[in-house]
Amino acid sequence: MTNPNNATITTVHTAEFTAGDALKIPTLRILRDDGSLYEGAVAPELDKATAIKMYDTMVFTRVLDERMLAAQRQGRISFYMQCLGEEATTVGSAAALAEQDMIMAQYREQGALRYRGFTLDQFMNQLFSNEKDLGKGRQMPVHYGSKDIYYMTISSPLGTQIPQASGYAYAQKLRGLANTTICYFGEGAASEGDFHAGLNMAAVHKAPVIFFCRNNGYAISTPASEQFVGDGIACRAVGYGMKALRVDGADILAVYQATKMARDHALKYNEPVLIESIAYRLGAHSSSDDPSGYRSKEEEEKWRQNDPIARFRLWLLEKGWLNEADDKATIEALRSEILDALKVAEKVAKPGIEHLISDVYAEPIPALQQQLDELKAHIRKYPDAYPVTAGRLD
Amino acid sequence: MAKMNMLQAINNALDLAMAKDDSVVCFGEDVGHFGGVFRATSKLQEKYGKARCFNTPLTEQGIAGFANGMAAQGMKPVAEIQFADYIFPAFDQIVNETAKFRYRSGNEFNVGGIVFRSPYGGGIAGGHYHSQSPEAYFAHTPGLKVVIPRDPYQAKGLLLASIASPDPVIFFEPKKLYRASTGEVPEEYYEIELGKAEVTQQGKDITVLAWGAQMEIVQKAVEMAEKDGISCEVIDLRSILPWDADTVAASVKKTGRLLINHEAPLTGGFAGEIAATVQKMCFLHLESPIERVCGMDTPYPLALEKEYVADHLKTYEAIKRSINF
Numbered sequence: 099m100t101n102p103n104n105a106t107i108t109t110v111h112t113a114e115f116t117a118g119d120a121l122k123i124p125t126l127r128i129l130r131d132d133g134s135l136y137e138g139a140v141a142p143e144l145d146k147a148t149a150i151k152m153y154d155t156m157v158f159t160r161v162l163d164e165r166m167l168a169a170q171r172q173g174r175i176s177f178y179m180q181c182l183g184e185e186a187t188t189v190g191s192a193a194a195l196a197e198q199d200m201i202m203a204q205y206r207e208q209g210a211l212r213y214r215g216f217t218l219d220q221f222m223n224q225l226f227s228n229e230k231d232l233g234k235g236r237q238m239p240v241h242y243g244s245k246d247i248y249y250m251t252i253s254s255p256l257g258t259q260i261p262q263a264s265g266y267a268y269a270q271k272l273r274g275l276a277n278t279t280i281c282y283f284g285e286g287a288a289s290e291g292d293f294h295a296g297l298n299m300a301a302v303h304k305a306p307v308i309f310f311c312r313n314n315g316y317a318i319s320t321p322a323s324e325q326f327v328g329d330g331i332a333c334r335a336v337g338y339g340m341k342a343l344r345v346d347g348a349d350i351l352a353v354y355q356a357t358k359m360a361r362d363h364a365l366k367y368n369e370p371v372l373i374e375s376i377a378y379r380l381g382a383h384s385s386s387d388d389p390s391g392y393r394s395k396e397e398e399e400k401w402r403q404n405d406p407i408a409r410f411r412l413w414l415l416e417k418g419w420l421n422e423a424d425d426k427a428t429i430e431a432l433r434s435e436i437l438d439a440l441k442v443a444e445k446v447a448k449p450g451i452e453h454l455i456s457d458v459y460a461e462p463i464p465a466l467q468q469q470l471d472e473l474k475a476h477i478r479k480y481p482d483a484y485p486v487t488a489g490r491l492d
Numbered sequence: 493m494a495k496m497n498m499l500q501a502i503n504n505a506l507d508l509a510m511a512k513d514d515s516v517v518c519f520g521e522d523v524g525h526f527g528g529v530f531r532a533t534s535k536l537q538e539k540y541g542k543a544r545c546f547n548t549p550l551t552e553q554g555i556a557g558f559a560n561g562m563a564a565q566g567m568k569p570v571a572e573i574q575f576a577d578y579i580f581p582a583f584d585q586i587v588n589e590t591a592k593f594r595y596r597s598g599n600e601f602n603v604g605g606i607v608f609r610s611p612y613g614g615g616i617a618g619g620h621y622h623s624q625s626p627e628a629y630f631a632h633t634p635g636l637k638v639v640i641p642r643d644p645y646q647a648k649g650l651l652l653a654s655i656a657s658p659d660p661v662i663f664f665e666p667k668k669l670y671r672a673s674t675g676e677v678p679e680e681y682y683e684i685e686l687g688k689a690e691v692t693q694q695g696k697d698i699t700v701l702a703w704g705a706q707m708e709i710v711q712k713a714v715e716m717a718e719k720d721g722i723s724c725e726v727i728d729l730r731s732i733l734p735w736d737a738d739t740v741a742a743s744v745k746k747t748g749r750l751l752i753n754h755e756a757p758l759t760g761g762f763a764g765e766i767a768a769t770v771q772k773m774c775f776l777h778l779e780s781p782i783e784r785v786c787g788m789d790t791p792y793p794l795a796l797e798k799e800y801v802a803d804h805l806k807t808y809e810a811i812k813r814s815i816n817f
Contacts, residue, residue: 234598243597250564251597255588261554262589265561272543295554302549457595458634460604460658463687463734
């Protein structure tokens with residue numbers, strides 16, 4: 099008998115529910131809090147240089163976050179979002195990828211961006227939306243992107259990158275590229291329709307994409323318990339016929355191991371894989387948010403002990419790959435390096451007025467050119483009202 | 493030259509585009525082996541394989557998102573939305589993503605390879621959800637191009653130009669004309685430039701402007717008016733965004749009168765944009781108020797479709813109103 103329904107038919111003759119929590123997905127943990135390995139756990143193959151790069155990247159993002167949140171508080175930039183507590187999640191996964199694997203992120207993945215080689219100056223130029231920003235100063239701070247390092251420009255609408263990642267990976271397959279696409283999103287974004295659309299499209303069309311969910315417990319003020327009642331996000335993959343892994347997001351060895359496996363699988367079988375990383379959003383949602391209105395200091399304090407950087411640091415010290423004194427000096431040097439770059443970037447001019455209309459289309463359409471010409475004439479008439487551009491008209 | 497109906501011309505254009513460029517890929521609901529519910533993608537899977545012409549799951553936001561991803565990688569997806577009435581689930585992907593991709597990234601990335609094809613318009617007893625004309629929703633979105641052909645020759649040339657365009661295009665196909673409109677179409681590759689209106693008939697008393705299947709409707713009205721001795725200049729706008737204001741204004745400066753006809757509801761319809769622009773460009777030349785003959789401000793009805801539509805008689809009356817003002 100053919101099976102047009104594409105569903106397994108095992109007949110029973112008494113009605114009985116399959117429970118909504120029938121599927122339990124375990125969480126991979128390799129590294130203990132004290133930096134030693136769990137019994138029976140094996141550390142993924144990592145050379146010293148890679149491990150140190152991972153560590154340095156996590157430290158960089160933490161120091162950058164600290165400094166730039168302060169800069170927002172001082173009114174020097176308009177907006178900021180930290181990735182506090184999730185540094186291992188994004189750095190560990192990015193480290194497991196090849197350089198030309200596409201990264202499509204949500205907005206809290208600066209660790210992956212830095213790991214790929216986004217420079218301190220590039221961070222600053224975007225945050226200050228100056229004329230050196232690759233995005234030409236058009237988007238809010240933290241909406242980074244760079245073609246050279248295969249990091250798709252971030253956009254604010256949640257979940258939209260999920261079906262895009264499926265299409266991007268399908269195109270990689272069609273072109274015969276030995277590359278995958280990783281798509282990051284939070285557990286809140288997974289409630290969007292685009293999550294469903296993207297996962298199903300990828301599964302049906304066998305796109306080599308890694309869906310990477312950062313389940314950090316909160317979508318702004320909404321706890322995960324008000325986001326879904328199923329067993330996290332990982333179990334949903336199974337419904338789409340997709341392999342799934344759940345990892346401890348504060349354990350960088352586990353994140354690295356899981357992503358490595360997912361990448362190998364995606365490319366070998368041309369299949370999507372979903373990874374759910376369990377962590378905690380230690381910081382506020384953004385510089386516009388105050389978490390004290392919806393969660394307790396005690397809860398935050400408990401999770402502060404579960405520090406992904408501290409855990410990896412202990413492992414590196416134990417292996418003799420990191421020296422305590424050097425580490426302290428590095429962090430101090432980094433603080434002043436970041437402050438110096440900030441002071442440079444905030445003085446760089448804003449993009450020229452022609453960039454108001456460039457890139458809307460490949461070439462400006464006549465109506466847009468006309469609008470720009472009228473605007474220039476207007477600015478010439480009221481130069482004091484437009485100090486950023488008035489002195490720079492051609 | 494070969495005699496083709498509009499579907500055959502569209503199918504022929506897709507075939508030529510896929511043969512010419514490996515990065516052109518067609519997908520959507522039922523477009524694969526079956527060849528589409530209207531047969532626009534007929535035989536393409538057979539010819540170019542399942543990887544380049546395929547069915548998708550039934551999800552418009554998924555189709556649009558998938559197309560965005562493919563185009564960002566450098567391919568040229570021609571994605572079909574089965575009816576324009578069902579493009580709205582993809583509205584977010586198209587308006588917030590497709591349209592802004594190049595701008596927001598500072599040209600680091602773009603999805604210029606995309607064409608969204610979709611049957612649109614009424615006249616087939618399609619009721620609320622098989623009749624809509626949503627072009628005005630998209631005309632309000634910088635970054636998109638919106639194109640509508642009136643016959644098989646236009647359909648092929650405009651579709652090939654849309655696929656070749658470095659910008660994302662929404663290509664609305666008047667489904668009422670799919671089989672009804674036939675004509676001579678060159679078998680070889682050709683493009684018709686986007687953003688250009690076409691003066692299909694010269695005249696001196698009034699400019700009559702429309703697009704898509706309404707071109708036939710206004711033609712009927714124009715013929716009635718000419719029997720009354722009124723000389724009409726007829727323009728097919730062809731591109732809604734960007735639209736060819738210069739051609740329209742030049743015509744209105746000559747005739748002094750303008751009538752715009754479209755299927756979609758009056759309020760917020762694209763005729764409003766044209767009227768406002770023309771009254772600014774041609775204020776001293778206008779001899780009567782600009783007439784808009786459009787659908788009513790109701791959902792598209794079933795039983796009273798004939799009463800609802802912007803038909804030739806309503807257009808004829810408006811022409812006379814304008815002339816006798």
